Amino acid sequence: MGKLEGKKLLLLGERDGVPSPAMESVFKNSGAEMVFSATECFV
Numbered sequence: 001m002g003k004l005e006g007k008k009l010l011l012l013g014e015r016d017g018v019p020s021p022a023m024e025s026v027f028k029n030s031g032a033e034m035v036f037s038a039t040e041c042f043v
Contacts, residue, residue, distance in 0.1 A: 002030055002031050004027070004030040004031055004032040005031035005032070006032075007031075007032045008032065008033050009027060009032045010037075011027070011034065015039055015040065024037055
Protein backbone atom coordinates (compact mmCIF):
# COMPACT_ATOMS: atom_id res chain seq x y z
CA MET A 1 0.00 0.00 0.00
CA GLY A 2 1.55 3.27 -1.18
CA LYS A 3 1.15 6.80 0.09
CA LEU A 4 -1.33 7.61 -2.70
CA GLU A 5 -3.58 4.59 -2.13
CA GLY A 6 -7.20 5.77 -2.02
CA LYS A 7 -6.34 9.38 -2.95
CA LYS A 8 -7.81 11.33 -5.86
CA LEU A 9 -5.55 13.05 -8.41
CA LEU A 10 -6.09 16.13 -10.54
CA LEU A 11 -3.36 16.21 -13.18
CA LEU A 12 -2.74 19.43 -15.06
CA GLY A 13 -0.02 19.08 -17.66
CA GLU A 14 1.66 21.78 -19.69
CA ARG A 15 2.16 21.61 -23.46
CA ASP A 16 5.81 22.71 -23.42
CA GLY A 17 6.59 20.98 -20.12
CA VAL A 18 5.26 17.68 -18.84
CA PRO A 19 2.00 16.66 -20.56
CA SER A 20 -0.74 14.93 -18.56
CA PRO A 21 -0.44 11.54 -20.37
CA ALA A 22 3.17 11.33 -19.13
CA MET A 23 2.02 12.02 -15.57
CA GLU A 24 -0.79 9.48 -15.91
CA SER A 25 1.69 6.76 -16.82
CA VAL A 26 3.78 7.57 -13.73
CA PHE A 27 0.80 7.43 -11.35
CA LYS A 28 -0.98 4.51 -13.09
CA ASN A 29 0.06 1.87 -10.54
CA SER A 30 0.05 4.15 -7.48
CA GLY A 31 -3.41 3.10 -6.33
CA ALA A 32 -4.72 6.65 -6.71
CA GLU A 33 -7.87 7.50 -8.66
CA MET A 34 -7.45 9.93 -11.59
CA VAL A 35 -10.37 12.30 -11.35
CA PHE A 36 -9.22 14.81 -14.00
CA SER A 37 -6.34 14.95 -16.44
CA ALA A 38 -5.68 17.64 -19.05
CA THR A 39 -2.84 19.21 -20.97
CA GLU A 40 -3.09 22.97 -21.39
CA CYS A 41 -1.05 25.73 -22.98
CA PHE A 42 -0.15 28.47 -20.51
CA VAL A 43 1.00 31.62 -22.27
